[in-house]
Amino acid sequence: MARHYREPATQRKNTGKKVGLIIGIVLFAVGLVCIGIAVWTQFFIKPDIDPPPYQAVDATVMQTETEAPAEPGSAEKARQYIAGMTTREKICQLFIATPEAITGADSVSMAGDQTKAAIEQYPVGGVIYFSDNLIDAEQVKTMIANTQSYSKTPLFIGVDEEGGTVARCAEKLGTTVFSDMYTYREQGAQTARDNARAIASDIRGFGFNLDFAPVADVWTNPENTVIAERAYSDDYNEAASLVSSAVAGFHEGGVLCSLKHFPGHGDTLEDSHNGLASVSKTADELKSGELLPFKAGIDAGADMVMIGHLTVPALDDKPATLSKVIVPSLLRGNLAYNGVTVTDSMMMGAITENYHFDEIVQGIFDADIDLILCPDNLDAYISAIEQKLSDGSITEEQLDTKLMRILTLKYNRGIM
Missing domain, CATH: 1.20.5 (Single alpha-helices involved in coiled-coils or other helix-helix interfaces)
Known part of the structure; x- marks a missing residue:
């Protein structure tokens, strides 16, 4: 065992x-x-x-996305504000008008009782000033401050200050003078950024909060005289680099900026100031060329995109400002841009000589454009929108969508 x-x-x-x-x-x-x-x-x-698209230097003028995100803060504020607006107030917010269009005066260089009464009658989204409105620094500061104080809803105060050929303030008010960026583009992105910052800082001192710049067109057609050296380059990729740097500079200087003229005015023969201008490109050609600077500017945080009165026959026989295809397909679709859009001046021959108010208003809503710049007859535009809302050609929902973009931007950038 x-x-x-x-x-x-x-x-x-x-x-x-x-x-x-x-x-x-x-x-x-x-x-x-x-x-x-x-x-x-x-x-x-x-x-x-990922970091926010950009940060503004002066938070009192433009709040950064970190400090005031578009969602939910700014958008919710915009939604609440819209809920308390009348239909007329909503409609008027769609316009950035000249002081002459608002007051009915021939030439405006001051803002007093007449401007106050006009702003109450036409509570527009913004005012744009041209050289004739500008006399000297103190006059401009007072005029802008008074105009802003009269408005229940704070205003976009805009100017065309590209630097170079188009520079209202440099021409009249003695701000920094620059040559067209095209003439020294080889100095590169830092120069584009520095110049834009200087331009923005100068005009902000007068009370402007919006610059209709930079030009994102590429001067690829030597016979084009309307854009020419206003463009940053004749090369798509170089233009993209310079334009995105300029956007950063405008923000650092404390103003909003607008890319122009979508889908690209640099390869046209015609001048849209005088009549219809045509872009002879296919959608694919635009995507690989003209749209590159716009994409770069959008990625850099551009606040608006200005739509040119440009036809693209390969896509539509109507100009981009009235087309159901060009902005919805290329800008909202291909570039995934859901920010504020603004027409080029509605006093330009491409529009005034070819379309009636009813067609224009319907076209702008069909094109999904938010702001109407420089209406030649403010009363007629407002009446046309009111009529189309009444007969159902456009809807309150479409109107509110535009208002949401416009007012969210105002809240998000510290204007409201």
Whole structure:
């Protein structure tokens, strides 16, 4: 019969102690490893989060997206504000008009009782000033401050200050004078950024909060005289780099900016100031060329995109400002832009000589454009929109969509 070995009690006791000690050491080591991983994760591994598109230097003028995100803060404020607006107030917010269009005066260089009464009657979204409105620095500051104070809803105060050929303030008010960026484009992106910052800082000092710049057109047609050296370059990729840098500079200088003239005015023969201008490109050609600077500017955080009165026969026989295809397909679709759009001046021959108010208003709503710049007859535009709302040709929902974009931008950039 086999005999079974049994450990003595003392030996069994010592073995248990050894096992317990080993388990304790293992658990202690595991704990140290966990603590080490936690410390490493906390202090040495950065989360994969994209930074905001841009940050403004002066938060009192333009709040950064970190400080005032579009959702939910600004959008919710806009939604609440819209809920308290009358239909006429909503309609008027769609316009950035000249002071002459609002007051009915021939030439405006001051803002007093007549301007106050006009703003109450036509509570527009913004005012644009041209050279004839500008006399000297103090006059402009007072005129803008008074106009802004008369408006229940804070205004976009705009000007065309591209630097170079188109520079209202440099021409009349003695601000920094620049040549067209095209003439020294080889100086690169930093120069484009520095110049835009200087332009913005100068005009902001008078009370402007919106510059209709930079030009995102590419001067690829030497016979084009309307854009010419106003363009940043004749090369698509170089233009994209310079335009995106300029957007950053305008923001650093404290003003909103608008890319222009979508889908690209640099390869046209005609001048849309005088009549219809045509872009002889297919959608694919535009995407690989003209649209590159617009995409770069949008990615850099441009606040608006100005739509040119440009026809693209390959897509539509109507100009982009009235087309159901061009902005919805190329800008909203291909470039995924859901920000504010603005027409080029509605006093230009491409529109006034070819379309009636009813067609224009319907076209702007069909084209999904938000702001109407420089209406030649403000009363007629307002009446046409009211009539189309009444007969159902356009809807309150379409109107509110435009208002949401416009007022969210105003809130998000500290204008409201």
